[in-house]
Amino acid sequence: MSDAASATPAEVLEQTWRDPPGLWGWLSAVNHKTIAARFIYVTFGFFVAGGILALMMRLQLARPDSRLIGPDLYNQLFTMHGTTMMFLFAVPVMQAVAIWLLPLMLGTRTVAFPRMNAFAFWIFLFGGVMLFAAFLIGAGPDAGWFAYVPLANADYSPGKRIDIWGQMITFTETAALMEAIVIIVTIFKMRAPGMTLDRMPLFAWAMLVTSFIVLFAMPAVMLASTALITDRLVDTHFYDPELGGDALLWQHLFWFFGHPEVYLIFIPPLGVISAIIATFSRRPMVGYRAMVLALIATGFLSFGLWVHHMFATNLPELGKAFFTAASLMIAIPTAVQIFCWIATLWTGRLHLRTPLLFILAFFVILLAGGLTGLMLASVSLDTQLHDTYFVVAHLHYVLLGGAVFPMFGAFYYWYPKFTGRMMSERLGKWQFWLFFIGFNVTFFPMHILGLEGMPRRVYTYPDGMGWNAINLVATMGAFMIAASVLLFIVNAWRSRRRGAPAGADPWGGGTLEWRAASPPPAANFDVLPVVHGRYPLWQPAALPDRVAGIDPALREVLLTSVTAAEPDHRMLMPSPSPWPFVTALATTVLFVGSIFTPWAVVWASLPVAITATFWFWPRHSESRIRHEREVRPEVRS
Amino acid sequence: MKDEASGNDDGRSLHVGHLPTFAFGHRSPMWWGTLGLVAIEATVFALVIVAYFYLRGLADAWPLSGSLPPDLLWGTVNTVVLLLSMIPNEMARRAAERLDLRGVRTGLAWCLAFSLAFLAVRALEFTALNCAWDDDAYGSVVWMMMGLHTLHLITDTWDSAVLAVLMHTGPIDGKRFVDVSENAGYWYFVVGSWLPIYATVYFGARI
Numbered sequence: 001m002s003d004a005a006s007a008t009p010a011e012v013l014e015q016t017w018r019d020p021p022g023l024w025g026w027l028s029a030v031n032h033k034t035i036a037a038r039f040i041y042v043t044f045g046f047f048v049a050g051g052i053l054a055l056m057m058r059l060q061l062a063r064p065d066s067r068l069i070g071p072d073l074y075n076q077l078f079t080m081h082g083t084t085m086m087f088l089f090a091v092p093v094m095q096a097v098a099i100w101l102l103p104l105m106l107g108t109r110t111v112a113f114p115r116m117n118a119f120a121f122w123i124f125l126f127g128g129v130m131l132f133a134a135f136l137i138g139a140g141p142d143a144g145w146f147a148y149v150p151l152a153n154a155d156y157s158p159g160k161r162i163d164i165w166g167q168m169i170t171f172t173e174t175a176a177l178m179e180a181i182v183i184i185v186t187i188f189k190m191r192a193p194g195m196t197l198d199r200m201p202l203f204a205w206a207m208l209v210t211s212f213i214v215l216f217a218m219p220a221v222m223l224a225s226t227a228l229i230t231d232r233l234v235d236t237h238f239y240d241p242e243l244g245g246d247a248l249l250w251q252h253l254f255w256f257f258g259h260p261e262v263y264l265i266f267i268p269p270l271g272v273i274s275a276i277i278a279t280f281s282r283r284p285m286v287g288y289r290a291m292v293l294a295l296i297a298t299g300f301l302s303f304g305l306w307v308h309h310m311f312a313t314n315l316p317e318l319g320k321a322f323f324t325a326a327s328l329m330i331a332i333p334t335a336v337q338i339f340c341w342i343a344t345l346w347t348g349r350l351h352l353r354t355p356l357l358f359i360l361a362f363f364v365i366l367l368a369g370g371l372t373g374l375m376l377a378s379v380s381l382d383t384q385l386h387d388t389y390f391v392v393a394h395l396h397y398v399l400l401g402g403a404v405f406p407m408f409g410a411f412y413y414w415y416p417k418f419t420g421r422m423m424s425e426r427l428g429k430w431q432f433w434l435f436f437i438g439f440n441v442t443f444f445p446m447h448i449l450g451l452e453g454m455p456r457r458v459y460t461y462p463d464g465m466g467w468n469a470i471n472l473v474a475t476m477g478a479f480m481i482a483a484s485v486l487l488f489i490v491n492a493w494r495s496r497r498r499g500a501p502a503g504a505d506p507w508g509g510g511t512l513e514w515r516a517a518s519p520p521p522a523a524n525f526d527v528l529p530v531v532h533g534r535y536p537l538w539q540p541a542a543l544p545d546r547v548a549g550i551d552p553a554l555r556e557v558l559l560t561s562v563t564a565a566e567p568d569h570r571m572l573m574p575s576p577s578p579w580p581f582v583t584a585l586a587t588t589v590l591f592v593g594s595i596f597t598p599w600a601v602v603w604a605s606l607p608v609a610i611t612a613t614f615w616f617w618p619r620h621s622e623s624r625i626r627h628e629r630e631v632r633p634e635v636r637s
Numbered sequence: 638m639k640d641e642a643s644g645n646d647d648g649r650s651l652h653v654g655h656l657p658t659f660a661f662g663h664r665s666p667m668w669w670g671t672l673g674l675v676a677i678e679a680t681v682f683a684l685v686i687v688a689y690f691y692l693r694g695l696a697d698a699w700p701l702s703g704s705l706p707p708d709l710l711w712g713t714v715n716t717v718v719l720l721l722s723m724i725p726n727e728m729a730r731r732a733a734e735r736l737d738l739r740g741v742r743t744g745l746a747w748c749l750a751f752s753l754a755f756l757a758v759r760a761l762e763f764t765a766l767n768c769a770w771d772d773d774a775y776g777s778v779v780w781m782m783m784g785l786h787t788l789h790l791i792t793d794t795w796d797s798a799v800l801a802v803l804m805h806t807g808p809i810d811g812k813r814f815v816d817v818s819e820n821a822g823y824w825y826f827v828v829g830s831w832l833p834i835y836a837t838v839y840f841g842a843r844i
Binding site: 112113177180181184185188189190193215216218219220222223227230231234235236237238240243244245246249252253256530543544545546547548549550558559561562567568569570571572609613616617618619620623624626627629630631632633 | 648649650651652653654655656657658659660661663664666669670673674676677678680681684685688691692695696701736770771772773774775776777778780781795799803807808809810811812813
């Protein structure tokens with residue numbers, strides 16, 4: 001409040017940037033940390049739900065000829081598990097962490113388009129809730145998380161299960177695309193003065209590459225699922241071979257998204273790993289530019305691999321050969337990064353705390369997953385192993401090794417910043433070893449199962465195949481993983497109150513987020529920083545070190561140039577508003593309505609348009625302030 | 638309330654109070670946001686066009702059911718209308734960047750008129766496609782392309798209408814001129830994306 005003459009600048013900033021109180025205020029929140037925290041809680045909730053589904057599957061498979069779960073429910077279980085982990089956890093959790101961290105890392109007060117950020121969260125929440133509500137009333141999707149046609153068409157999957165799945169895709173991808181734009185623009189335009197692209201934290205680089213992948217990959221699955229829904233609801237024939245369609249068109253469109261999706265999940269953790277390794281090695285990353293180029297190369301190459309999911313189809317052999325080469329080539333930028341990390345660890349002074357343990361485990365697990373990936377990149381071997389448990393083992397080694405291990409590392413690493421408290425190191429180490437051992441006990445035997453021919457997605461198997469003991473071991477490992485996750489939740493919950501106070505920089509990190517208080521105030525920084533190097537907190541002080549001329553009584557931010565991060569102009573950011581929430585409700589009515597009637601797209605569009613207009617429409621009071629403070633740019637005559 | 642770091646000029650502070658409070662083009666976050674939207678939608682259009690030719694490559698005859706290709710008249714008329722709409726669109730954009738309210742109002746009114754004319758002709762286009770979405774895969778992909786582009790037209794028409802009303806009723810500040818400029822930029826995408834779709838829909842079944 002600018003009239004509160006006695007208030008300190010920090011207090012004024014807090015009043016300016018905090019979310020409004022009460023239920024209405026809760027629904028109107030746009031602070032990036034508030035939205036991101038909700039996102040993190042919800043995605044972690046989906047992670048737990050997906051894990052419970054996996055446990056149910058493992059219980060069913062623990063013994064041969066088990067009658068615990070029938071085939072219909074089992075189909076729903078593996079579909080929901082894959083869908084939840086891929087669409088409702090792995091990609092959004094990384095975006096959520098980025099939305100929370102990036103303004104702090106980049107030295108700014110908020111994200112670009114804070115209302116769109118809030119809208120994306122609500123849409124995501126409603127989509128996920130819709131999917132699980134369908135599952136709980138017995139209408140869960142059952143055609144696998146990649147819903148191949150013709151299995152997913154109206155003839156083989158009657159009812160609404162697949163329509164609900166397809167529309168859930170639209171919900172979550174809409175949210176992911178919006179978050180991608182928010183992240184890209186935040187990185188391009190809101191970095192602290194002096195933070196050139198060459199000085200940007202590697203986590204920000206990883207999120208930038210990820211967000212560009214989202215922009216070009218997600219439209220493919222949205223188009224594919226829309227075509228699937230129209231095939232089912234209004235009798236189009238995109239995937240109907242009898243009338244000129246093609247079942248493989250679905251696979252092409254889906255995997256044109258689906259393989260980059262793996263890298264959407266995998267690239268953000270690469271940034272996390274770089275952050276953690278630098279901090280716990282007590283030195284800057286070796287080969288910063290090589291790391292950046294490797295991230296970009298990985299992003300590019302990720303679009304050239306999708307056909308390796310289709311080696312068992314009748315595609316031309318020459319095409320398969322090309323995709324084999326591309327699949328092998330993606331190992332090169334990954335190797336570059338691994339060597340840079342090893343060099344950093346090698347030349348640093350290691351501090352073996354829980355976050356680093358998870359990262360070191362990542363090396364082991366990802367190496368194993370990567371090697372089986374190289375095996376599956378070979379057409380001849382893939383033809384043998386396609387749709388067996390070998391593939392299940394491989395994808396879990398890559399995705400859990402490449403994403404979940406670093407994610408736990410990230411939680412331990414940034415939890416003190418998030419809450420102001422340290423997590424228990426002892427419980428953390430217990431959780432790590434339980435997770436590491438449990439993971440390997442669960443998934444390593446699956447390689448053997450696959451080599452012995454056990455197909456994936458079967459609800460049971462006969463006795464006498466030699467698979468009994470291996471399946472039982474895998475089930476025991478799954479419960480170890482569950483115990484480990486439970487331990488993490490207990491640790492996180494207890495540490496919120498009982499953890500040791502963290503201070504601003506408990507690990508001795510070098511990037512800007514460690515300059516802010518823990519937990520950060522609503523405005524992130526009392527004074528906006530000026531940056532002179534890649535690790536501002538590790539570098540000798542240089543002047544200027546702060547920004548002046550931004551009014552703390554207004555939601556004003558500094559925008560900088562894209563490459564050199566030179567101060568460009570100031571801008572008033574949007575205030576908290578309930579309209580993103582209301583617009584998300586209207587959009588949900590449209591999406592859900594369209595599952596039942598295509599006319600919903602017509603009649604439900606109007607409420608979306610009207611609520612979006614209210615969202616956009618400026619308040620007179622805010623516009624007046626803008627007008628009074630206006631400093632016009634040079635105008636062309 | 639004084640500004641942060643109230644500016645003792647001891648060299649510690651980088652003073653930014655003199656900087657403008659809005660900017661056009663690539664200096665504006667809105668420009669980048671719009672570009673992101675364009676990237677997403679351009680990808681969708683590109684994929685639909687690829688799907689069209691993918692299905693065409695599998696077919697013995699194209700169109701599939703022996704139907705005729707779409708009549709050229711209304712699609713061509715609409716292409717001309719769209720190309721002409723770039724004139725008022727550019728007028729509105731330039732007026733916005735001059736902060737010329739009258740010019741913006743005039744430009745937006747003309748843009749809106751062109752959008753509505755285009756949508757009216759689009760309705761006629763749908764009657765002259767010579768196929769229905771449920772005839773076969775050819776009809777499905779043609780209608781998908783046309784439907785997606787029409788959706789863009791409708792949303793941008795609504796956007797232009799909202800802006801036109803706002804620029805008449807207020808409240809108006811510099812940021813609104815940026816909105817007008819970015820709206821014009823997006824319209825260029827709508828025009829630009831139509832040209833490959835027009836070529837595909839109207840000539841993909843003729844060549």
